[in-house]
Amino acid sequence: MSKPYQSVIIDDEPIARERLTRLLLEFPEVFKVIDTAGNGIEALEKIQKYQPDLIFLDIEMPGLNGFEVLEQLEKIPLVIFCTAYDQYSLQAFETLSLDYLLKPVRKERLEKTISKLKHVSQNLSQASIKTLFAEFNKAEKQEPITSLTIREADRIQFIKLEDIIYFESSDKYVNVHTHAKKHLYDQSLNYLEKQLPSNFVRIQRGLILNKDYILEVHKYFNSRYAFKMKDNKSTQLNSGRSYKEELDRWLKS
Known part of the structure; x- marks a missing residue:
């Protein structure tokens, strides 16, 4: 490779874009990040404008998802999918696309992708995109999770969902509140919301509650609860405010 891959990062979560950008900066001989995009519409504009060699593409985004973005491109660059779905069926991504990276992306996993780049020369076809879309939908239909895997220093903890009182977004992480202590989790609330069972409810952008631990609900000012x-600590x-209608339906059910 004579020069770095001109790369665009496409992800609807600012934290994920920033984290991946910082990681790619550690490999300046391989990647040059020329821009980022926060949704599918913006992604189309950036790809058509810059014609990048390579894109890091989130799958679930507002407006257009990752597959819909690719379907609208005449020329598809090399694609590295970035996804939070750690499912066996996503192995198809490795055969039909360049690679897929599980979020949060880790340096050692990115190094494996770099090794694969040396041997890849073909782009995705429209048929491949449809196959990947089908595999992704299959993965989404898996059963809800029952526990969380928390990495703390040199150990891994498994926390049962039934022991979690609420999730709270905090800077680049999510605070997982239990009776015993507060844990840091390195996925986003958006990811968690898609994985959690029905006894969890999101009440604002930065909070998801376990309904089993709600003692009382009161009306609050500005149409809030x-x-x-x-x-x-009670x-x-x-x-x-933007969650009022959804909460009204749940509280009246």
Whole structure:
């Protein structure tokens, strides 16, 4: 390879874009990030404008998802899918696309992708995109998770969902609140919301509650609700205005 791959990062989560950008900067001889995009519409504009050699493409995004973006391109660059779905069926991504990276992307896994880049010369076809879309939909239909895997220092903990009181977004991580302690989880709330069973409810952009730990619900100002939790501190968590209609339906059901 004579020069770095002109690369565009496409992901609807700012934290994920920033994290991957920082990671790619560690390999300046391989990647040159020329721009980023936060949704499918923006992705189309950036790809058509820059004609990059390579794109890092999130799958689930507002407006257009990753597959819909690719379907609208006349010329498809090399594609590395970035996904939060760790399912066996996603092995198809490795055979039909360049590679897929599980979020959060880790340096050692990216190094394997770099090794594969040396041997890849063909792009995705429209038929391949449809096959990948089918595999992704199959993966989405898996059963909801029952526990979380938390990495803390040099050990891994498994926390049962039934022990989690609520999730709270915090900077680049998610705080997982249990009776015992608070844990840091390195996925996003958007990812968690898609994986959690029905006894969890999102009440604002930065909060997901376990319904089993809600002690009381009160009306709050500006068309919001205040949730009092059954924890050691009787924590009060307030909903966001944009979630009012959804919460109204749930509370009346």
